[in-house]
Amino acid sequence: MKKLLSILMVLSIVACSSTQNQPPLWLTQPTKVYPENQYLAAVGQGRDMEQAKQIALANLSRIFSVSIAEEQIDKSHFSTEQGKTHNEVTRFISATANQQLKGAVIKEMYQQPQGQSYAVAVMEKLPAAKVFRESIRQLDRKVSGNLSYAKSEAPNFFKALKALEQAHLAQQQRENDNRSLVLVAKKGIMSQTTSADIENLIKTSLATLSFKINNDDSFLSKQLSASAANLGVQLSQSSSIVLHGKIEQQPILAQGGWFWLRGNIHISVSDDENTTQQLLFPFKISAQQESMLTQRLEKHIANNLEEYIIKTIFKE
Numbered sequence: 001m002k003k004l005l006s007i008l009m010v011l012s013i014v015a016c017s018s019t020q021n022q023p024p025l026w027l028t029q030p031t032k033v034y035p036e037n038q039y040l041a042a043v044g045q046g047r048d049m050e051q052a053k054q055i056a057l058a059n060l061s062r063i064f065s066v067s068i069a070e071e072q073i074d075k076s077h078f079s080t081e082q083g084k085t086h087n088e089v090t091r092f093i094s095a096t097a098n099q100q101l102k103g104a105v106i107k108e109m110y111q112q113p114q115g116q117s118y119a120v121a122v123m124e125k126l127p128a129a130k131v132f133r134e135s136i137r138q139l140d141r142k143v144s145g146n147l148s149y150a151k152s153e154a155p156n157f158f159k160a161l162k163a164l165e166q167a168h169l170a171q172q173q174r175e176n177d178n179r180s181l182v183l184v185a186k187k188g189i190m191s192q193t194t195s196a197d198i199e200n201l202i203k204t205s206l207a208t209l210s211f212k213i214n215n216d217d218s219f220l221s222k223q224l225s226a227s228a229a230n231l232g233v234q235l236s237q238s239s240s241i242v243l244h245g246k247i248e249q250q251p252i253l254a255q256g257g258w259f260w261l262r263g264n265i266h267i268s269v270s271d272d273e274n275t276t277q278q279l280l281f282p283f284k285i286s287a288q289q290e291s292m293l294t295q296r297l298e299k300h301i302a303n304n305l306e307e308y309i310i311k312t313i314f315k316e
Contacts (some may be wrong), residue, residue: 240272
């Protein structure tokens with residue numbers, strides 16, 4: 001009898017040990033533990049618990065990143081530099097996806113014996129949907145307010161264009177939140193406008209402007225004219241809106257077999273009401289031949305001037 005009891009105890013201990021060492025169900029089948037109609041869930045694996053938790057949250061954020069990226073968000077502000085545009089969009093998607101994780105929590109963790117660590121990040125859909133709906137309502141009010149201000153209240157075109165830009169950014173965020181709402185609630189909230197509509201409104205507003213170029217530097221004057229035209233702005237020497245540029249150069253520095261030219265590009269836009277927008281853009285040019293510095297500076301200006309003009313116009 002004693003022998004039988006001893007055998008049963010050993011079998012019981014072995015069974016318990018075997019059960020404890022088995023990975024949890026959420027590790028291989030998270031939707032079995034966290035049903036898709038109630039939760040969004042993502043598993044992360046790492047060398048320790050902290051890394052596993054961070055990766056789980058990152059994997060959960062990718063669910064939102066895919067939703068956002070599929071809409072091909074354009075946050076270029078009409079920049080012609082495709083590389084910079086792509087980087088801005090990528091950063092925007094990352095920041096926006098992380099913002100959507102406010103309701104996410106690490107629900108469970110598991111560590112293999114002398115092995116990897118695992119964590120599951122979970123977001124309840126019902127509370128998340130409530131947060132997204134409230135955010136959408138607030139953004140709708142912001143978009144409507146900025147559009148109304150730009151149309152009938154702004155004291156000058158600078159303020160009007162800035163209000164349109166704010167409306168554009170708010171509408172982009174609204175569209176992101178609505179996609180997230182569809183993700184957690186399967187149904188979004190209809191909008192009265194789109195970010196594409198507001199972008200077209202900004203372009204149309206720019207096309208109604210006319211600039212007078214006021215510049216002594218012939219190269220910069222030519223580039224200002226070309227950049228303004230590329231942005232859709234008309235050129236007229238009788239215009240009350242004046243676009244001005246100035247190049248400020250420091251002495252050339254020779255160092256390590258290279259020649260360096262540093263300085264600033266000043267851009268200003270003013271109207272007849274003495275409202276002036278102005279910004280300063282630093283530059284650093286290098287070449288192995290001093291004679292190449294001017295050519296490279298001119299190329300730098302040609303590649304960046306449209307962006308500089310836009311940033312100056314939309315300055316706070």
